[in-house]
Amino acid sequence: MAGVYIAYPFCAQKCTYCNFASGVFPRAQERRYLEALLAEVRAHAWEWRPETVYLGGGTPGNLAPDDLHAVLKAIPGRPWLEATIEAAPGAISGDQARHWTACGINRVSLGVQSFVEKEIRRTGRKHTAEIVAREIRLLREAAIGSINIDLIAGLSGQIESSWRESLDWIERLEPEHVSVYMLEVDEASRLGKELLAGGARYGAAEAPDDDRVAAFYEIAVERLAGLGLNRYEISNFARPGWESRHNLKYWKLEPYAGFGADAHSFDGRMRTRNAETVDEYLNGARQVGDLPHCDERFFVSLRLMEGIRPDAQEWQRHDAAIRKFLEAGLLEAADGVLRLSNRGVLVSNEVFAEFLTS
Numbered sequence: 176m177a178g179v180y181i182a183y184p185f186c187a188q189k190c191t192y193c194n195f196a197s198g199v200f201p202r203a204q205e206r207r208y209l210e211a212l213l214a215e216v217r218a219h220a221w222e223w224r225p226e227t228v229y230l231g232g233g234t235p236g237n238l239a240p241d242d243l244h245a246v247l248k249a250i251p252g253r254p255w256l257e258a259t260i261e262a263a264p265g266a267i268s269g270d271q272a273r274h275w276t277a278c279g280i281n282r283v284s285l286g287v288q289s290f291v292e293k294e295i296r297r298t299g300r301k302h303t304a305e306i307v308a309r310e311i312r313l314l315r316e317a318a319i320g321s322i323n324i325d326l327i328a329g330l331s332g333q334i335e336s337s338w339r340e341s342l343d344w345i346e347r348l349e350p351e352h353v354s355v356y357m358l359e360v361d362e363a364s365r366l367g368k369e370l371l372a373g374g375a376r377y378g379a380a381e382a383p384d385d386d387r388v389a390a391f392y393e394i395a396v397e398r399l400a401g402l403g404l405n406r407y408e409i410s411n412f413a414r415p416g417w418e419s420r421h422n423l424k425y426w427k428l429e430p431y432a433g434f435g436a437d438a439h440s441f442d443g444r445m446r447t448r449n450a451e452t453v454d455e456y457l458n459g460a461r462q463v464g465d466l467p468h469c470d471e472r473f474f475v476s477l478r479l480m481e482g483i484r485p486d487a488q489e490w491q492r493h494d495a496a497i498r499k500f501l502e503a504g505l506l507e508a509a510d511g512v513l514r515l516s517n518r519g520v521l522v523s524n525e526v527f528a529e530f531l532t533s
C-alpha cells in the first residue's frame with residue numbers, strides 16, 4: 176500500500192535557520208500554486224488506494240479550510256490509516272482542529288523546535304510553551320489521536336539546562352511521537368550568513384558547537400527512552416505502535432506519490448521528482464526522472480535502528496567500507512543484520528557517503 180505526499184511550501188515567516196525552498200510568498204502566487212496542485216492531484220491516474228497521506232511544507236496547517244478540504248477530497252482512499260498535517264504552533268484553533276478531523280486528518284506534526292522562549296524567538300517563531308500546551312489540548316478534544324513534536328538540538332543560545340527544559344515539556348505533554356533534529360546550519364540561511372559574517376544577529380554568536388549538539392542529542396535519546404519514546408530512526412522516536420507509517424515508507428523503499436513543488440515519487444522501481452521551487456513548479460516543470468542509486472537501500476534503510484539485512488552481493492560490494500566501520504565501532508553486525516551503533520548515528524552522514532562511493 177502506497178503513500179501520498181502533498182507539498183505546501185508556504186509559511187507565515189521564514190525561520191532564521193531554514194533554507195528550504197519554502198517561505199513567505201505573495202497571496203496571488205499561493206492561489207496559483209493551489210490551483211496547480213489541485214490540477215496535479217486530480218489528473219493523477221490512481222492505480223492504488225493510498226494508505227497514508229502526509230501534508231508537509233512549509234506550513235500546510237495554515238491552509239484555508241476550503242482549500243484543505245478540496246485537496247484531501249481529490250485523494251482517494253479515505254479513511255486513511257494515517258493522515259498527517261504539519262502545523263506551526265501559535266495559530267491552531269478548536270474549529271480548525273475539528274475541521275482537520277472532519278477532513279480525515281488523524282495525526283498532527285507540530286514544528287515546536289524548542290519550548291524555551293529565547294531560543295524560539297531567535298528562530299523567528301512566535302509561540303510559547305503554554306500556547307503549545309493549549310493547542311495540544313484543542314487537538315486532543317478534536318480527537319486527533321497522534322501528535323508529533325519536532326525539536327531541534329543546536330539552536331542558538333541552547334545550553335544543557337534549556338535543552339532539558341524542552342524535554343521536560345515533552346514529559347508533560349505526552350506526545351505519541353517526537354522528532355529530534357541535530358541542527359546543521361545551512362550557509363545560505365539567515366543564521367548561516369550571519370555566522371559566516373561573524374555577526375551576532377539571531378544569536379549567531381551563541382550557536383552551540385557540534386560536540387555540544389551531539390551531547391544534547393544523546394541526552395534526548397536517553398530521556399525519551401525513559402518516557403517510553405523509543406528511537407526507531409536516527410531522528411524519530413515513538414511509543415510502540417505510533418511510528419510514522421508514512422515516513423517508514425521512505426526508509427523501507429515502499430512506493431509513494433508526491434504532489435507539489437519539490438515533491439518526490441517512487442513507484443517501487445523509478446523515482447521522479449517535481450521542480451524544486453514554486454516558480455519552476457508554476458511554470459510547468461514536473462516529474463524529472465531519477466533512477467534510484469543502486470546503493471540507496473544502504474543509506475536510506477540504515478537510518479532505521481532495526482538496521483538492514485544486506486544480501487550476498489551487498490556484503491561483497493561494500494566489504495571494505497563495512498569492515499572499516501565495524502572496526503571503528505560505527506556499525507554493528509549480528510545475525511546477518513547491519514545497523515548503526517550509537518556512535519555511528521552521530522556521524523551517519525559520513526557513513527552513508529562512504530557507501531555511495533564504495
Ligand code: SF4
Pocket residue numbers: 185186188189190193194195197198232233234263286
Ligand atoms: S523551518 Fe519550516 S516553518 Fe520555518 S520557514 Fe522553514 S519550512 Fe517554513
